[in-house]
Amino acid sequence: AYHHKKEVNFSDRGMTLEQQINESNQYYLEKGIAVVHKKPTPIQIVKVDYPRRSKAVIKEAYFRQASTTDYNGVYQGFYLDFEAKETRNKTNFPLKNFHEHQIYHLDACLKQAGICFTIIGFTSLKRYFVTPASFVISKWHEKNSSSMTLEEIENNSIEIKSGFHPTLPYLEAVDQFIADRKMNNGK
């Protein structure tokens, strides 16, 4: 039987935040727990070659501006939408890491009663926070506010521990958001 020693630290295993989330989404998908995918990078394709006997090759293309966040999907009837961001900072997260279109998109999804958040990774600290979009949006609109302090993030997020299966169990935080919502509006 499989077991592992409690001392063993699987935490993040050198993966980027996106890799951890992608692996978690794969786990959630395979277990039938949730369907969440990262959106492909939008590309404007200009020139494609179709060589005989082999697959099409894109020869000229350009990156386009995304109009949404990185991830969305469905979990127990709820629409999930989130952006993942990491920083090597140890005391704050600079708001300039968010693009205007991400803030607008999160706001639009919130208005449609989606469950919207960011996953913020402090990679130097190996700490991961699921922060409701409403908090990030309000900070983003705040005058003279260029960052969220770690303390603000601690006070307004659910911290999740990097683990084994899944790597980053962010749905535990989502469960809490859903419970809070049910408490607040009886949905």
Added chain:
Amino acid sequence: AYHHKKEVNFSDRGMTLEQQINESNQYYLEKGIAVVHKKPTPIQIVKVDYPRRSKAVIKEAYFRQASTTDYNGVYQGFYLDFEAKETRNKTNFPLKNFHEHQIYHLDACLKQAGICFTIIGFTSLKRYFVTPASFVISKWHEKNSSSMTLEEIENNSIEIKSGFHPTLPYLEAVDQFIADRKMNNGK
């Protein structure tokens, strides 16, 4: 004041089905009605040039297999997920137009209580149907079934009329699905 003659036929205006849906999504987004986007085509990028004084150029890339459908988003708290398909056929829609990954994805989203469907356009007839994913999935799994007849589609879909604003008002069909769901399980 703006008005247009009833005789004028704006119907589809020569647009492809995807163009009609994209324009409708834009309308829904601008009006704050729903947030639905087409997913970018997934691309594997191999080589990128960064010319001085101009933007990055992708010089070698390949199309990757998508793992989801074309569209998803959120509407009044509901997760929407759908695939758009058109045919020039007049009497049936061949099931081979659906890829296995699309069927599996729709099924996985249904299990998470998403509102999942296809928009099928019979372009020669200028008729558009919003067909629940459950019907498409069951036909797809049916032995010896290579297509859905127009009659089957008529009997198992909500037909929508191509119009002006939005071009393809598919949320009218979604409203009906939501009403049916509320009737059936009291959600």
